[in-house]
Amino acid sequence: MTAFNPITISCFKAYDVRGELDVNLDNAIAYRIGRAFAQYLNDGKENPVIVVGSDIRPSSESLKQSAIDGITDAGIDVIDLGMVGTEEVYFATSHYNAIGGIEVTASHNPINYNGLKMVRENSRPISGDTGLADIRAIAERGEFVVADKGRVTLNTDKTAYIDKLMSFTDTTKFTPKKIVVNSGNGSAGPVVDELQKRLGDNIELIKVHHTPDGSFPNGIPNPMIIANQKATSDAVIAHGADFGVAFDGDFDRCFLFDEKGRFIEGSYIVGMLAEVFLKKHQGESIVYDPRVIYNTENVIAQNGGTPAISKSGHSFIKQVMRETRAIYGGEMSAHHYFRDFAYCDSGMIVWLLVIELLSVTGKTLSELVNGHINDFPSSGELNFRLGQKTASEISELLEQKYHSSNPAKNTLDGLSLDFGNWRFNLRSSNTEPLIRLNIETKGDKALLKTKTDEILAVLDECGAVSADH
Template identity: 65%
Template structure:
């Protein structure tokens, strides 16, 4: 669908300086009516477009080959939250008033904006989403040309400063708005990641969480059926519904996994699949309904990619590393570690040319998807892998889990001490054991047969703990108890 469109939001005529508290390390996220509303969204949209256009004209004047091919447009989409459409209209109005041409993609997941930014050779893209946050929150995820991330030290602070000051360029001819909701190019690109001829009979449970995933799942299932794939799908919480009648789609919360687990068992499915609200994260359940920790999925995909692409680089984060590094070494890949967070992972992947990158938080990145993360590509690759190997998901990951057991990520609220103080104190606590230390992301201490990573959250007032061992579940349990008790003495309360 391609039509011209208009936006309904009308901004103020004067812009006094304000403080905007919804800017985070990698994106914008705030409580509705408190730190984020339509007026703030307008300011952010206008600042974003003005800065991108200033960069575009500066660089294009110098005849940069990268920028010369770009069209002076910005793409935008929004998730299913009730507040998203209104916020999107305000952002669009801000970008139009900055002189930007805007392509409205309609209701989308974040990865659709990533795709469209590169597909349309746009200057940048915005997804209006709060992903897995509570229903009274919303936010914006921003990318620049070539779907590259924008972080606090790479443009986000500049956007915040301009949005807060309200010192926008004037006497600008407004841009034009176009509605392009056809997902065909995106769907076709995602389907290139698998060979449908290799797919064997599989029964899947797919839980879209009443988020934005449902329509894309339908289109992909249609493609699979058209290709003759012997796939049966049980759809759970499938219809997009911004009131989230079955709870906020966040499978990281154990209670939110139950529906998928029960559906897998009831239907005797081969695989369970669940998404967060904007489906940039995909979570897997084996044929027994067991939730598979993200770090083991990283190892599984690393092995699959190295089987297809020998000697390639694989990027991973430092929270849980034993299994991933062992898989990469065994399959003659190049192990490249990166600080956690999508902006870091994507840059390290670009620098190393890595074919795949994964985080234990269920973000999976693909070189052939503009180095961006995709939840849809993950589950397609998984059904291909189950078909090629003729193994169940539990058979694929059980060896990983036994050889390198881990605690899973544990979160703690801080009640007395701050994160840097606690991290320094725990380093001192273990200093006599002379572990190998890394401060790439928080603090990692490696004792040979076990290790842990303790880091402050970039997005929430939490400290996050991961512990793993080399095949010793009893040692792991002992160390989990020891560090949990120590953190409790520091005033760190389980979240």
């Protein structure tokens, strides 16, 4: 046993590690986490291996090497994937029969942040109650098993991963399409280049902010920020594209724009993809989160599917998907999960499916979603920093305000109140110090505005400040 000084590590979150560089995350902490991760997962399997990758941030390579040092000092071999997106680690963990995988990334967080996303065998998520707390405890205690040092193999070959992505679609059905792809100067660019070789001459890609650049010269790649949507939207309009795609930094989320350059809220994409899968596989389960549900539940019912609601967050969605053997799961935050991708989320599979869908139906993206948007209008996710009231205190105030209407109440994830013709969900973020509000109605845009204004007035009285600008 090798003993390090005990320390407190504060960068562990609900289902990953995320911290501010040289404040609560540095190379020494990454080493401890890597070694604790390997020690926790090592179950005596013969020739165990862990796959590790990192995004394009300047700090990611050194943090990755520190984590690798920790893993190999624990006696576990490492496959270093190089610069990759999170879903490439998910894929490689299962593909190489690894006992675990780590992606060093801070996704869409500010440049002075970084983190580690971890999975165990078969790409199963690790969250606070499924191992993350144990890994933290080992890392903090610094009591590490002594072992012969593991070996490191560099493997940057993406062939098997690209093959897997392409297995979700049929390129023989593709009709000519022009697509704007905004990689946000993140990790997506090299994968887009490899996919382009497989898509055929019918598919023209207009690449925006394509070159990986950890200084993020065009801003942190977070397409949820309205200002960041302009580059993709403008390019779609300028090039007369059929649709646009934008990725976050580690491209586990995929955001879509229609042929008019309009940003499409994630919940409508969940409904659209649910319909795609149910038309091919009727009766299958579809998993979705409780933030915005009307359209998704309607699509599932109309297409003979089985609804399965889950708390928001990838570890919860993946668990419910495994329990129900769901073929597809989606969150309005633009995470999309696939049974045949080890129940993991992929930003790349989404736009490949959209190419085929537009080709087969002969419809534009706006034609595919407009009816759903009109039938079930929603506010989009509104984010707030808390003031003098806590999230639970605000929820209590809203319950009191609407008590006389006798709404159906659900507390699976925050507070959901459903009044029959409209509903809202208010929840605390698992990844940021924010509360998030979503409101939706059944075909009534005027009611949507009225109820949005009502709830915003309550939040304002509580000192909550918008975080969306």
